[in-house]
Amino acid sequence: MSTSSGQTAVPFSLPSFAADVGDAVVKVLDSGWVTTGPQTAEFEQEFADFLGAAHVVAVASCTAAIELSLRALELPPGSPVLTPSLTFCGAINAILHAGHRPVLVDIDEDTLVPSPATVEEAAGRVKPAAMVVQNQGGFPVDVPALAEAAGLDRSRVVEDVAHGPGGARGGVPVGAESQAACFSFYATKNLPIGEGGAVATRDAEFADRLRALRLHGMSKDSWRRYLPGGSWSYDVKRLGLKANMTDVQAAIGRAQLRLLPEWQRRRAELAARYDEALRDLPGLVLPRRDLGEDVRHAWHLYQVRVPEREAVIADLEKAGVSTSVHFIPAHQLSVYRELLDERELGSLPATDRVADGLLSLPLYPRLSDAAQDRVIDALADALRSRG
Template identity: 50%
Template sequence: MTVDRMRPREQPGEHARPALSGVSHQRAGPRNRAGEQDVPFAVTRISPEARSAATRVLASGWVTTGYETQLFEQEFAAHVDAEHAVAVSSCTAALELSLRALGLPPGGKVLLPTMTFCGAAHAVLHAGLQPVLVDVDPRTAMPDPDTVARASRACACPDAMMVLHYAGAPAPVAELAEAAQLPLTHVIEDAAHALGTSVGERSVGSLSRGTCFSFHATTNLPIGDGGMVTTDDPSFAERIRRARLHGMSADAARRNRPGDSWRYTVEAAGLKANMTDVQAAVGRAQLRHLDAWQRRRHALAEHYAQSLEVVPGIEPLEAATPGQHACHLYVVRVSEEYGTSRDELIELLAERGIGTSVHFIPLHRMPYFRSTATIPPGGLPGADALFHQLLSLPLHLDLTDRAVDRVCEELARQGAGSPAA
C-alpha cells in the first residue's frame, strides 16, 4: 500500500483535516496543479449503519469479544458457505493461528508465493515453521503447478502450503495441492484479497483446511482491521478459537459470569488475537452492503478493461483458473511496448494527482527473508521479471466512472508511443 495515496473519507459536518500526504481536505477533494480533482488509490467506505452499530456497542458497556462477535462469525460463515468461522485481530493473525492449528513439526516447511505481503511470511516464521518461496507465472502473478512442484522438490517434501488468491483472482487450490503432493487438509488459503472470489462454482471459504480473510481498511469489507478464519473442520475451528486468546479454556464472556472470572486453564500456546465486539458490530453492518459493493467493483473493473484495450503496453493479468474475481485490486503489467518504465509512470501519474501502488515487492528481494526463507535453486525468475512491470490502479467505492476515464486517458497519454507523449 502506498500510504501517501490513501485518504480517509470525510464525513458530513467534519472540518477539513490534513491528509496523510499533508494536503488539506476540501469537500470537493484536493486538486492537482492542473486543477483536476485527485484520484486517490484507496478510500475506506464505512456505512452509516456501521457507525451506528459501533456507537450502540460502545454504549452497551461490553466492548470486548462477546455476543456480537459470535453473530458476526455465524453470518460471515454463511456468506462464504463455510461451516465455521473464527474472528481474530488480523489476517496475519489468522494465518499464524491456522498454521499452528495444523500441528506441524517444529521447523516444518511451508510453501508460499514470493509475490505476497510480508505478513504471510511472518506468520510462517512466528508459527515456528520454515517459509519456502514459490515463483509465480508472470501472466497471473500467482504460482502455477510447475513452480509449486519445483519448490516442493527444492525443499524435499513440504509439510504445508499457503495459497494466495492474488488481487481477488481465483487460484487453482486443488491443482496446486496436487503439484505439492499435499492433501487439502495441509493447505491454508490467504484470502486477504478474496472475499467474493469463487474457484469454479465454489466460494472461497471452505476449499482447504482453513481460509483466512482480512478486514483491513482497504479490503472489500473494511472494519478498520481484523480477520476471520473459515473452515468445515470443527476441531480445527476450536483450536483456533482457543488459541486466539492466550490458549485459555474460557473467553471473556464466559469468565464474566459471577464467580467464574478466575476459572480457566491453559493447555496449549496462544496469542492475544481476539476480535472485539465493536469491530464485529461494524463488520456485521458492512456485510449487509457487500453484495452491492461487489457489483460496483465489478463494474469499475470492467470499465478499466474496456478502456485499456486500446492502450499498447498496458496489459491486464490473465486468469489462472475459471471462477469469480473479487475485484479487490485492478493490477496491470507495464510492458516494454509501453515505452515508459513502471517507476517513471508512477511518478508521472502522481504529478497528475492519480494514486497507484505496487503489489508486491517479492519477498526474496527483502534482506530479512533472504536470510530466513528457502529460495529454490535457480532463483525466482518469474517474479523478478514481473515485479518491474506490476502496477495497481485505483479501485474503490468512491471511484467515479469519470475518474476511471481520467486514469485511462493519462495512461494512454504517458506512454512513450502516444502522440501526446
C-alpha cells in the same frame, strides 16, 4: 486534496462504510461490553453464512489468521511451508513466527499466483509439510490442484484470501470448503472494517483450536467466563497469541457485510471498464480475463504491467492519480535473503520478470466513472509519451 490544475486528486483507495455503522458502534459502547463477545459471535455466524462455510473464527488481522492457522495445524517445529514470493511480507512473517521455514514458490505470469508446475518445482527442492497459497488481487486459486502438486492433503493448505471475499471457483465461494481460509478486513480490503481478520474452516475441532489460540491458548474467553453461571476457571493447553477481534470491530463488520454484494458488483463493473478502455494501450499487460465460467474474480486489485514503472508512476502522480505496487517479492527483501537458505529461496524467474512492472490502479466501490476516466486518460498519456 487537489492537483496543481485544481482538480481533486484520485486516491488509490477509499473505504466505504454503511450508513448505520455509527449507530452500531454506539450500541456496543452503550452495552458495556466492547471486547470479544456477542457481536463477535454474531459476525462470525453471518460471515460464515455469506461464505457458505461451516465455521468462522474472527481474529485481529489476516496476518494473525495465517499464523494461528499454522499453529493449529500442529506441525513439527521448523517444518517447510511453501508460499509464493510475490506476497505481502506479513504472510512470510507469519510462517516464521509460527516456528516454520518458508519455501518460496514461483508464479504463473498470467495469473500472478503459483501454478501446479511451480509448486511441484518448489516441492522438489524441499519436501513441504504445509502450504500457504494467496489469491493475488482476488484471483481464486485452484487449491486442490496446488495441493496435489505439492503432495499434500488439502487439510495442510492455508489459504491467504486477504484479497478474496466475493471470489469463487467451481461455483463455490472462496473459503466455503477450506481447512483454513484467512481473510482481511483492513481499511483497503473488500470488506473494510479498519483492522481485523478471520479464518473460515470446515473443521469444528480446528475452529475450537483457533478460538483458544487467539486468546493465549486459554480454554475460555472472558465473555464466556463472566456469563451468568460462568466460572473464572480456565486452562491453557497450547501457547497462543493475543489476536482476538473486538465487539466494536464486529459491529462495524456486521453493518458492512450487508453491502458487500453490491460493492463486489461495482468492483467487477469498474474492472470491466478498465478492460475496455485500456486493452489497446502500447506496452500494457492487463489482468487475465479468460478465467472460465465457473471462476469469479474478487477484484480486490486491478494489476497491470507497465514499462518504465517508476516514470509512469511519476506521470500519474503529476496528473493527480495515486497508485500502488503489490508486492515487492520476498526474495528481493533483505531480511529473507539473510534468513532463508538457497533451497528455500530457490530460483523464481517468472516472479522476477513481472515484479518490476506491476502497478495497481485505483479500484474501489466509491470510485466514480468520471474519476476512473481520469485514471485511464492519465495512464494512456503516460504510456503514449513513451512510444
